Amino acid sequence: MSFEDVPGQPRAKRFLRRLFQSGRIPHAMLFSGMAGVGKAAMALELVKLLNCHAPRDMNACDACGSCLKLRKGIHPDLLVVKAERAFIKLDQIREMRARLRFQPFEGKWRGIVIENAQALNEEAANALLKLLEEPPQRNIFLLTTLEPQMLLPTILSRCCHVRFQPLDLETLAKVLEEEHRMPESKARQVARLSEGSLERARCFGDEERMGQCKETLKKIEGLGRLTILELFPLVANWVQGNEALEQDLEWIKLWMRDLILYRLLKDHQSFSVPDERTLRAAGCVSVDTLFVLYDNIEKALQQLRRNANKNLVLEGVCIAIKDDLYGKNCRNSIPQRRKSLSF
Known part of the structure; x- marks a missing residue:
């Protein structure tokens, strides 16, 4: 999987490729947008590209050892933080911070993906803010959120903000046809109802x-x-x-x-x-x-x-x-x- 395999989001892809080409990688990025538009998938693809041994045309090769480990979710330099019982808690940030005391084990960059960052409780948000104020080298924080306004303004100000758009009808219909073997007429109908969300489209296609x-x-x-x-x-x-x-x-x-x-x-x-x-x-x-x-x-x-x-x-x-x-x-x-x- 590469950027091209993440449905839609041409503007976000162009921006991320320009960053990679320039070599000026920000220490923290925020991907915001509705559910089901590819925020988490794009974050993982960026980590893969940053660590790829042989990138081609601004895409990860998907064949080197680093790409294969990241695709399987077993790369030691990928940390994914998710809510536990509705919150991302202080203990999770502390555990993450302990890992960051060391340099990346194998890759050029360590990727820290914090999914649905709006779930950070107050203590966890403040602990994360301290990390963003003095970020360890060769680490990139990738936060995803449905509602950026729920994050601390001080966290927002320290992130490069990338806004993800609802997916267009043609993109959604194509994914449903190719991945879910849905007839063209039904795929277009489901895509029209999903309001730009692939997650919602898959719900409509699931009996x-x-x-x-x-x-x-x-x-x-x-x-x-x-x-x-x-x-x-x-x-x-x-x-x-x-x-x-x-x-x-x-x-x-x-x-x-x-x-x-x-x-x-x-x-x-x-x-x-x-x-x-x-x-x-x-x-x-x-x-x-x-x-x-x-x-x-x-x-x-x-x-x-x-x-x-x-x-x-x-x-x-x-x-x-x-x-x-x-x-x-x-x-x-x-x-x-x-x-x-x-x-």
């Missing part, structure tokens, strides 16, 4: 995940039949042991998008999840209210990424949907616009 999506929407549809007291145990059971709660909210957000499309355009060909419940719900409320609900779900996702209380976040979403989408008088009056939900 098991689509089944999970439909189960999530069944729960949402059932909110209209519950009293407020019955809603709380539903939410508690939903949250308990659910490692995919963020994905569930993504499904609900996409469904809300479908409602908006139908109300505005009467377009049911572009539904993310073809389902008659979308048509039933869309006729119940104003477009204005649907936009507010959509915004509230997006805020709920941001709250989850900031490790807010899952029960409170989901309760807020479910109460808003119950009141505004399935309220008793929703067919006879337009619900009042909510400014925001408090999670």
Whole structure:
């Protein structure tokens, strides 16, 4: 795999190649963008290129010992830091710092990839900042994030920021056709619904995940039949042991998008999840209210990424949907616009 094998992102690739060609490699870089656009893959490819024994045309050769070890994830000069139970913690940064006391073992550069850096807790972020202020030589920090605004401004100021764009329809469709053996017509349909994310496109192409999506929407549809007291145990059971709660909210957000499309355009060909419940719900409320609900779900996702209380976040979403989408008088009056939900 080389830069060319990472789908899309031509601007990011040109920038990284210019850096490599110039030899002026920054000690820290931040790759930001939505999920599923290749940030982590590009970070690994940059580490591979920096350590490649025989790079060709600004790409790693994929054949030398260094490239093969990095591809298998066994290179001693690659450190990958990920969240453990929602946070990247101080102990993880301390363990990383201990490794950095030594020069790279085999390669020219040691690559430290910190995935979803917005998950750094306060202590870990401050410890990382100290490393970035006095970076050890021949080490490059590569941070990826969905939300750069959640990082300390002092960390942002010490990183070379590379913004990743949503993938275009043609790129997504090509990947789905070639890697997932998806027929061209279905690949284009799935690509159109994925809003630029390969991760989301793969979800749409996965029958098991689509089944999970439909189960999530069944729960949402059932909110209209519950009293407020019955809603709380539903939410508690939903949250308990659910490692995919963020994905569930993504499904609900996409469904809300479908409602908006139908109300505005009467377009049911572009539904993310073809389902008659979308048509039933869309006729119940104003477009204005649907936009507010959509915004509230997006805020709920941001709250989850900031490790807010899952029960409170989901309760807020479910109460808003119950009141505004399935309220008793929703067919006879337009619900009042909510400014925001408090999670």
